[in-house]
Each structure stands twice: as structure tokens, then as C-alpha cells.
Amino acid sequence: MYQSFKSHLEKELADIKQAGLFKNERIIVSPQDALIRLADGKEVLNFCANNYLGLSNSQQLKDAAKQALDTHGFGMSSVRFICGTQDLHKKLEASIAHFFGTEDSILYAACFDANGGVFEPLLTEEDAIISDSLNHASIIDGVRLSKAQRYRYANADMEDLENQLKKAQAQRFKLIVTDGVFSMDGNVAPLDKIYELAGKYDAMIMVDESHSAGVVGKTGHGVTERYNLKGKIEIITGTLGKAFGGAIGGFTTGKKEIIDLLRQRSRPYLFSNSIPPVVAAAGIKMFEMMDSTNDLQNKLHTNTEYFVKRMIDAGFDIKPTESAICAVMLYDAKLSQDMAASLLEEGIYVTGFYFPVVPKEQARIRVQISAAHEKEHLDKCIAAFIKTGKELNVLK
Numbered sequence: 001m002y003q004s005f006k007s008h009l010e011k012e013l014a015d016i017k018q019a020g021l022f023k024n025e026r027i028i029v030s031p032q033d034a035l036i037r038l039a040d041g042k043e044v045l046n047f048c049a050n051n052y053l054g055l056s057n058s059q060q061l062k063d064a065a066k067q068a069l070d071t072h073g074f075g076m077s078s079v080r081f082i083c084g085t086q087d088l089h090k091k092l093e094a095s096i097a098h099f100f101g102t103e104d105s106i107l108y109a110a111c112f113d114a115n116g117g118v119f120e121p122l123l124t125e126e127d128a129i130i131s132d133s134l135n136h137a138s139i140i141d142g143v144r145l146s147k148a149q150r151y152r153y154a155n156a157d158m159e160d161l162e163n164q165l166k167k168a169q170a171q172r173f174k175l176i177v178t179d180g181v182f183s184m185d186g187n188v189a190p191l192d193k194i195y196e197l198a199g200k201y202d203a204m205i206m207v208d209e210s211h212s213a214g215v216v217g218k219t220g221h222g223v224t225e226r227y228n229l230k231g232k233i234e235i236i237t238g239t240l241g242k243a244f245g246g247a248i249g250g251f252t253t254g255k256k257e258i259i260d261l262l263r264q265r266s267r268p269y270l271f272s273n274s275i276p277p278v279v280a281a282a283g284i285k286m287f288e289m290m291d292s293t294n295d296l297q298n299k300l301h302t303n304t305e306y307f308v309k310r311m312i313d314a315g316f317d318i319k320p321t322e323s324a325i326c327a328v329m330l331y332d333a334k335l336s337q338d339m340a341a342s343l344l345e346e347g348i349y350v351t352g353f354y355f356p357v358v359p360k361e362q363a364r365i366r367v368q369i370s371a372a373h374e375k376e377h378l379d380k381c382i383a384a385f386i387k388t389g390k391e392l393n394v395l396k
């Protein structure tokens with residue numbers, strides 16, 4: 001049996017390679033940080049991690065994790081409702097709710113699980129989910145697992161959202177779902193307008209703050225801060241795997257009754273292990289840091305503004321961004337790969353994206369800025385872009 005399946009898989013893999021879509025993983029042998037060391041010994045500046053606040057290698061978080069290892073052990077060996085809940089898990093859930101100004105929170109192993117487990121328990125075939133076309137894969141999968149009627153609107157297109165809301169009027173409950181920041185462009189969902197339309201058409205809202213929490217808004221509290229809607233959105237999901245330390249873990253936070261029902265019925269919560277104590281303890285510490293100072297958010301905002309302005313001044317075509325994601329548009333797929341390779345030679349680690357990750361003829365290099373970057377890192381990155389941009393005729 002396996003012989004024919006093996007041939008089938010070999011052909012699939014060959015097809016992926018043939019199409020130029022085979023993903024190779026680069027091996028890092030240092031901690032995740034602004035400056036990383038690769039397996040071949042090369043040291044490069046990292047501009048492609050979701051390490052927005054530079055906390056992946058934070059001494060304070062490492063100390064909190066080490067301490068929890070001694071006080072609370074290594075693993076939980078259980079789901080939450082059997083014997084997998086420590087004081088740390090409850091405290092972290094309270095910290096998340098405090099940060100977002102919501103009523104309660106529920107932890108998952110990852111935001112992929114939070115999104116996978118949020119729709120099916122809450123909505124039935126009588127209900128409607130109206131989803132942005134560029135929403136994250138985990139939202140798409142989560143929506144598929146529910147029986148609700150599905151409607152899709154073009155990315156951040158409020159006219160289209162209104163049309164879909166009109167179509168969905170016959171359904172009992174309606175939920176609009178959007179990413180806070182769209183990861184390939186760096187644009188922020190127009191939550192003020194979404195909120196208005198939700199009011200007009202009697203819908204609820206869910207925002208996935210994975211790329212926006214810690215980043216967007218004056219103090220980095222996400223899109224609900226940016227649009228002055230703290231506490232007004234029914235459901236927020238997010239990750240501890242990006243700005244918030246970058247280890248692992250996801251959450252859903254929002255209205256109390258929603259969280260209460262998810263604890264009873266959400267399958268990735270009920271049937272998957274609790275996050276390790278070290279991750280919970282570091283998360284609590286991280287939210288304490290968020291409460292005590294905005295230094296990291298301020299540094300991230302300063303870094304991003306500086307980088308984007310200098311890149312535009314240099315003549316690069318940059319997608320309008322309100323996040324720490326800066327898409328350098330190159331349009332041509334091969335060029336995006338060649339330029340990323342040349343940048344690596346210059347000691348700058350970035351990734352080029354092309355179809356099907358982004359639309360055809362929309363290839364780009366995505367740069368992700370971090371509070372861990374110093375001005376000299378940014379300057380080195382900009383200089384490398386200018387040098388390779390000239391060599392590859394991107395800049396005149």
C-alpha cells in the first residue's frame with residue numbers, strides 16, 4: 001500500500017518544487033533577536049520575525065520563566081477542566097482581559113486553536129459569519145468547522161461588507177470577522193466603519209489582534225485602542241507568539257457569556273493540553289511590563305516611522321502601513337527572491353513573498369520592524385536595500 005502512496009507523495013513534492021513553491025527552512029542557532037546567528041555561522045540582522053516588541057529574548061521574561069520552572073514545574077499533562085489549571089493560568093487570563101479592557105479570557109495552545117474553536121460552539125446554521133477575504137488561514141478553517149452561513153467581503157471594503165450584511169439579514173445572529181492588521185500589507189482593518197455597519201445591521205464583531213496587539217494604537221493596545229472601541233467588541237482573539245514574547249499560546253477575550261460557553265464547548269480548549277507554566281508566568285510578567293511603561297511600543301513606533309520614511313525617500317514603493325509591517329513592492333516574483341538573496345548577502349534577513357501567498361504580479365519583500373532594532377540596524381537595512389535595489393534596477 002505505502003509504495004503507491006509514496007510515489008504519489010514524491011510527485012506532489014516534485015510539483016511543489018517545479019512550481020518554485022518549496023519552502024526551505026533556515027536554521028538559527030542563537031536566540032531570536034535583532035541580530036541572529038545562522039547554522040552556517042553567518043550573523044544577520046533579522047527583519048522577518050514577529051518579534052515586534054523585541055521580547056523574544058527578554059531577560060525579564062526569561063527570569064520569570066526560570067522562576068516558574070521551580071515553583072510550578074515543567075508541564076501540565078492535562079487539559080484545563082481535568083487537572084490542567086494553575087493559579088498562573090487564571091492570572092494570565094485576567095491579565096489579558098485587563099489589557100484589552102474586556103470581561104474575561106480563555107487560553108489556548110495557539111491562536112490557531114482559538115480561531116479554530118470559536119465559531120462552532122457559538123453559531124449554528126441559523127446564523128451568519130461575514131468574513132474579510134484576507135483573513136488568516138486559522139479563521140478560514142474555524143469558519144469551515146461551523147455550520148453558520150458564510151459571507152465574504154473584499155479586504156477592508158466597506159461597501160462590500162454592507163452588501164454582504166444586507167444579504168445576511170435573514171439570519172438570526174450575524175458576526176463580522178476581521179484581522180486587526182493584515183499580515184501581507186500591514187494595513188489596519190477600518191474598525192470604526194465596521195462598528196458603524198455592525199450597529200446599522202445588528203451584527204456582532206470579532207477581531208483577531210495577532211499582528212496588532214502590542215503594536216497598533218498609541219500605547220500598543222491594538223485596533224480597539226486605535227479606534228477608541230475598547231470594551232465594545234464582542235470577541236477578540238490573539239497570540240502570545242508574536243509581540244507578546246513570541247513563545248506560544250493563544251487566547252479569546254471578550255464578553256463574559258461568550259467566554260463561559262467556550263470553556264464548556266470549545267473543542268481545542270477541551271481536548272488539548274494546557275500551556276506550560278513557564279509560558280503562563282512569562283505572559284503574566286509581560287502584561288505587567290505593558291502596564292508599567294510604553295517604552296517598547298514608543299520605540300517600535302519611532303523605528304517604524306523612521307524606516308518607512310527613509311525607504312520612501314530612497315524611492316521604494318511601500319504599501320501604506322499603520323503597523324510594524326512594511327511591504328516593499330517589487331511586483332515580480334523572481335525579483336522578490338533575487339533581492340531577498342542579495343539582502344542576505346548584505347547581512348539582512350528578510351523574506352520575499354509571491355503568488356499564491358500574495359496576489360499575482362504583487363510580489364514583495366515584507367520587512368518587519370522591532371523594538372529590538374537600534375537605529376544603526378535600521379540604517380544598515382536601508383543601505384542594503386538601496387545597494388541591492390540599484391544593482392537589481394529596482395531603483396533608478
Ligand SMILES: *Cc1c(COP(=O)(O)O)cnc(C)c1O
Pocket residue numbers: 109110111112113115136138179183208210211238239240241248249250
Ligand atoms: C499568527 C496568526 C495566527 C496564529 O497564531 P499562533 O498563536 O501562532 O497560532 C492567527 N491569526 C493571525 C491573524 C495571525 O497573524
